[in-house]
Amino acid sequence: MSDTIRVLVVGLGRAGMVHARNHAGTIPGSRLAAVADPDPAARERAATELGCEQVYDDPVRAAAEADVDAVVIASPTFTHADVAVAALDAGRHVLCEKPLASSGDEAAKIARAARASDCHFLMGFMRRFDAGFCRAAERIEAGDIGTPLLVRSTGRGPGLPPEWAQDPARSLGLFAEVNSHDFDTVRWLSGQEFASVWAVGRAAKRPDLTERHPGFLDVAMASFELDGGALAQIDGACPADYGYDARAEVYGSEGAILVGDPAARGPLLLSGRGTVETDAVRSWRELFAVAYRAEDAHFVAVARGEEEPRTTLGDGLRALQAVLATNRSMDERRQVSCDELPVA
Numbered sequence: 001m002s003d004t005i006r007v008l009v010v011g012l013g014r015a016g017m018v019h020a021r022n023h024a025g026t027i028p029g030s031r032l033a034a035v036a037d038p039d040p041a042a043r044e045r046a047a048t049e050l051g052c053e054q055v056y057d058d059p060v061r062a063a064a065e066a067d068v069d070a071v072v073i074a075s076p077t078f079t080h081a082d083v084a085v086a087a088l089d090a091g092r093h094v095l096c097e098k099p100l101a102s103s104g105d106e107a108a109k110i111a112r113a114a115r116a117s118d119c120h121f122l123m124g125f126m127r128r129f130d131a132g133f134c135r136a137a138e139r140i141e142a143g144d145i146g147t148p149l150l151v152r153s154t155g156r157g158p159g160l161p162p163e164w165a166q167d168p169a170r171s172l173g174l175f176a177e178v179n180s181h182d183f184d185t186v187r188w189l190s191g192q193e194f195a196s197v198w199a200v201g202r203a204a205k206r207p208d209l210t211e212r213h214p215g216f217l218d219v220a221m222a223s224f225e226l227d228g229g230a231l232a233q234i235d236g237a238c239p240a241d242y243g244y245d246a247r248a249e250v251y252g253s254e255g256a257i258l259v260g261d262p263a264a265r266g267p268l269l270l271s272g273r274g275t276v277e278t279d280a281v282r283s284w285r286e287l288f289a290v291a292y293r294a295e296d297a298h299f300v301a302v303a304r305g306e307e308e309p310r311t312t313l314g315d316g317l318r319a320l321q322a323v324l325a326t327n328r329s330m331d332e333r334r335q336v337s338c339d340e341l342p343v344a
């Protein structure tokens, strides 16, 4: 392997361009060597802006054939398995955007390929690289709030996601597309695994979209029992027109910790009109810009053998298993044990 890690970014949409710009920019030891996207306009935009040498229209062929060391998968969720297996079989390290896949079978294919490979597989859970979330995790780990008893995690997306992501058959729906990070947050901050779930959801704001995409939801809520005795709650909403919102609270036996509160971000403007204002964060790209860069830098450091992976395939599998159980609970209107859905 060369000293510089040559990176292929697959999927040049919203998430892919964040990663592509990072690797084309200032990440030490990294170079954006290839991009892949079936959409000519997306390829053209990336190639023009980022000046990349290898440009592919077929994501799976790119993952197998491009002259690279590492692959970032940021294509639609239903494509992750084929691209990941091709990349792992060809001996490339992989950073895969959340959620891991759009079914348990696809996740099992990725797990088989990862087990047969010497390469690393990292999940794109960027909250694990956000200073605020990391500090919260450190304080919980240090025992500052005692034993976690109750965890709440909220994820709200600013506008409608791309068309494919509005379709639960292709994206696994709101809990996967918007709340995957919350599933990871609950596991991470509690140090416990999901045991059972009871969930409800509605297309409350955009019921019209259920005609085009049966099962579309724009508000949803799930309550969980965790295997160490704690309880958890995840809620999601999209589109939340005021912006992007990612916050969590852990209540413990000796205190509580809050992270991501939009009112705490500041600055607060106390105006002469008697109002108090702060700016909403419009997008996840803005709120987590530093975290995405840290995540991409970590991926390169792992590929260079300098760091151990901080997010693993196991994290992706556990989060996906809980998403699948949550969707089943909602569909069947009953409490579902996560064991009903073994994933890989």
Ligand SMILES: NC(=O)c1ccc[n+]([C@@H]2O[C@H](COP(=O)([O-])OP(=O)(O)OC[C@H]3O[C@@H](n4cnc5c(N)ncnc54)[C@H](O)[C@@H]3O)[C@@H](O)[C@H]2O)c1
Residues within 6 Å of the ligand: 010, 011, 012, 013, 014, 015, 016, 036, 037, 038, 039, 042, 059, 073, 074, 075, 076, 077, 079, 097, 098, 099, 124, 126, 162, 177, 284
């Ligand atoms: N970490 C995060 O916070 C975050 C944020 C947004 C999206 N994501 C994830 O990233 C992935 C991509 O999401 P996005 O919002 O960037 O999507 P997007 O629709 O904006 O972009 C996807 C790109 O992939 C291309 N593509 C590649 N293969 C394709 C195929 N077989 N069919 C159709 N299009 C194909 C599309 O042309 C498009 O340019 C998803 O898994 C999503 O859940 C993660």
